[in-house]
Amino acid sequence: MDMSTRLGTLTLPNPVLTASGCAAAGRELHQFFDVAELGAVVTKSIMTRPRSGRPTPRMAETPSGMINSIGLQGPGINSFVENDLAWLAEHGARTVVSIAGGHTDEFVELARRLSGHPAVSMLEVNISCPNVESRGQVFACDAIASSRVIGAVRRAADPAQPVFAKLSPDVTDITHIARACADAGADGFSLINTLLGMVIDTDTMAPALGGVTGGLSGPAIRPVAVRCVWQVRQALPHLPILGMGGIRSGLDALQFVLAGASAVSVGTAVFGDPSAPVRVLAELEQALAERGFASLQDAVGFGHLTAPQRVGRLQPKAAGAAAS
């Protein structure tokens, strides 16, 4: 089974990645599996300066999910490059660096700083963060703000590093934001970031999170994520998608692939099962084989095909199974 995939100009040996903020910079997960076995490690969104993040409590469990309000705690780009990126390079991990900023210039500064760095395979631009210049409205909730950031990052970034826009599902029409990012030069999309949610602690009778609201993730949001991938794939079929949101098994990942994702990130599932990414990879490979696919690529977007179009994309079952 050929599991390789392409995200813009980047070719990865397989389509299973970690999700930003759910794997730190790979080091801790390396206790459970070799991070070089993954398609890539997606690092926690980094900003220019060290950030304390939000006050605790920072998480609450919810039915089949959780909400978090970390507030992008991080060491700042310099420490990240010196420590985290160096460690990832040393361990042979392909790395997608997620960058975040409070204004367009911060994103640009980060892209410049990472330009030419051999350990950086791709940039994921986390535009689901508040725009300090726009009363804190999240970039990803506004097509103009999104396209401005993505355009600026694309121009500033290393041409060899694909730039993916990571979009928020908390919008009226995600294809509208996606189109704006595409027009601004996005090489692809990471779909989806968390949904804005909230839990009230019925003991204290106040919001459970220090940050009041937080991001909802986990299997609970998977149907929303699959829908977003489906819609963006339909609207912009030529651009690759890194799909995520509640992936816990190979069949979950397959839903995203069939909906149009060329690769997937495993996020919250890691908290319940630290080796989830490599397990998902093995399960996805087996699921593809059982369904008669000769390669991952044949399955990408397969769910959109009409019956006549499907013919020829599948091998006879037995052959497929044997190939696993």
Add this chain to the structure above:
Amino acid sequence: MDMSTRLGTLTLPNPVLTASGCAAAGRELHQFFDVAELGAVVTKSIMTRPRSGRPTPRMAETPSGMINSIGLQGPGINSFVENDLAWLAEHGARTVVSIAGGHTDEFVELARRLSGHPAVSMLEVNISCPNVESRGQVFACDAIASSRVIGAVRRAADPAQPVFAKLSPDVTDITHIARACADAGADGFSLINTLLGMVIDTDTMAPALGGVTGGLSGPAIRPVAVRCVWQVRQALPHLPILGMGGIRSGLDALQFVLAGASAVSVGTAVFGDPSAPVRVLAELEQALAERGFASLQDAVGFGHLTAPQRVGRLQPKAAGAAAS
């Protein structure tokens, strides 16, 4: 414990209602409990004409939730008034009639038809349906379309029947839509309708629903629902909210009340436990008593209060518990 509540000019003996589309018109649930025991029955959204609804499959289970694509199957307003409304009146149930339409005129026609009907306590305007005059864009996703419908319904409806706008969470800023509806005369809000989601069947490798996408409901969406109630309460504290989305227990209902809901609807939980609404009511009453509230009203929006504001709203624990 005084459990009575007000939704605009309507006073209900208690704050637990069914959710539109999850209780038909009460008849089937009457096998499990007396529908007159509820705050009110909220009926399945009705349109002017009989509707077949969408092709099957119409549902898929998801982690802690489900997606559905019923497509507003219904008998049309005449049959509804003759059969369903008559049955509800006969059984002493207070009734909130949910109305839906493809264009503003249809909503108006429905409101007129229900005007003066003694069995109709309130109208819930389901604007999460496609606007046939706007390429199928959902009314609730557009502030202008929403306010047009709500304004027209408010003018056409019986002044004695409060008009609640039922909003969709699938928007960039739900308070923006809520404000537009409030300006148009909405007497309150029903929050929230389902989230747009999708499941791909990994056996058929095609969308699991006949309608391709569907509405996500159940405990999975509760954090999104609580957040929407919180935001709208904060933005428009003078308007009452009927909260819903994943309520399965009295403590779930309490989250909504603390966030600002004056009443709640129990929807998907009914499918797993047909007597969920009356159980939720009993559990909510007990939870309020345990926390020292003298009445439901004292708890509405309590989660927003600052520590000094909280003082005086609670009775000493023992007294509260005794009052239960």
Add this chain to the structure above:
Amino acid sequence: MSVVQEQAEIFSVTRAGEYFQFTVIAPRIAEGFRPGHFVAVAVGGENSAMGLRRAFAIAGATPTGAFAGTVQFVVAEHGPGTRWLTQRRAGEVVDLVGPLGTPFPLPNGPAPAVLVGGGYGSAPLIPLAHALLAQGSPIEFVLGAATGSRLYGELTAKRTAGQVTVTTDDGSAGERGLVTDVLPAAIERINAEIVYACGPMPMLQAVGNIAQKHAIHAAVAVEEAMACGIGVCMTCVLPVRGDDGRTRLVRSCVEGPVFDAARVRWNDVGHLPADLVGADAMRGH
């Protein structure tokens, strides 16, 4: 009859081929039971991510006498919900709602009948057979499955009715072939006036066609995905012709699961034929 929710202790779970036979203590459901009814079982326990019940045809109920107040049903392992169920043991408690649905219609007097079961579809036919025999109706069974281990109730059927014809797709038990290959002969053998069937939809349709050719009635029990099982959600609908000749999408959980096969528009399941009542109102949506 009234529908109730009962916390039912599992009296026994036994294997039968690939199936698990449950006997649970649910006296109020047992009391209301008529053949064709089903139960909806909560799965996954407290804190389960599965909020919806699973439907199972009632394979028998004993309102009085030995084992009074018990209800039987048969579970095929399919997905996570049924897997959870098959891991339950005697003494544990499951949460049941029932009896649900519209039962099989019984002829007014004795009338020869053929009972056709596909896989675990034979389960509800066993109590039906008893009811028919009690009326004095001669009956015959036709049981089919993909393979021998997926047959259900062959022995019980033999003990009940004597005449049982078995088919399997792979020939591992009985005759190789489909139930519909042997059904015409069975109908003719006893001059059947009605055929009852439960099993996969294509089988039900084929049984309906054969009955029609013999100009007799076919009462078939369908299986549609159900969210509520009690008639409030409208997920479980099928296109069925009414007395007025017009087709409506009707709820298989309350108006079914037993339907007159001739009234079900089998080829339109999953579609919205233009003549469906209310299909015109769907345009533009």
Add this chain to the structure above:
Amino acid sequence: MSVVQEQAEIFSVTRAGEYFQFTVIAPRIAEGFRPGHFVAVAVGGENSAMGLRRAFAIAGATPTGAFAGTVQFVVAEHGPGTRWLTQRRAGEVVDLVGPLGTPFPLPNGPAPAVLVGGGYGSAPLIPLAHALLAQGSPIEFVLGAATGSRLYGELTAKRTAGQVTVTTDDGSAGERGLVTDVLPAAIERINAEIVYACGPMPMLQAVGNIAQKHAIHAAVAVEEAMACGIGVCMTCVLPVRGDDGRTRLVRSCVEGPVFDAARVRWNDVGHLPADLVGADAMRGH
């Protein structure tokens, strides 16, 4: 030491007051164990709506000898996850990740120590006591709880250390009062050079204050809500002063759960003091 994931068969579950003592077979975790480590246990089984693990301090591990390869932990029923756990029985399998966290620091040589446990917080102190005694350190226990049934490990502590002082808020066991009422006397009695503590945060802070007054070190194990337990999510942070004197939010799952009480900014837990490293970057967000 390396962290592993193990499918651990439950060897025994026993009640102790309001607590449940688990002994599970997890040889690789037992091998890496040092006092202060914790395990993260998956709860709810397949199809559970609870996706996050629950953390429990390791109350003992037996890498060799009788019961080789076992790990003990103590569970207080709190919410749905712990309720699920307390319903498990011997022979069932639970999924563990461990050993996690930074263990209690041991003095370089013999040093008198007081071990203070609040409620089930005494659990990790039992193996710590063994380690200290093995070093030749004289030790004393102070155990407290709201009420007698919430005391844990009193007998074991007595067998291990001899001197155990017990307090309860309601006076139902030992002296009425708080552990901090009796701690100064215990410190003075054995001329303690270090205090170890595990329990609720206000207790840890108070223990830290008393240690400070006696100019001795206090190593305390905190409990912060954890999503991952392995250091990747940043949910479990506390404001802790570093060697450079600057305060950072550090992960209690990897840099803790054991901290030097004097370095934890207790009153700033749940806040962002302005001098926190990176707090300035939060403005406008």
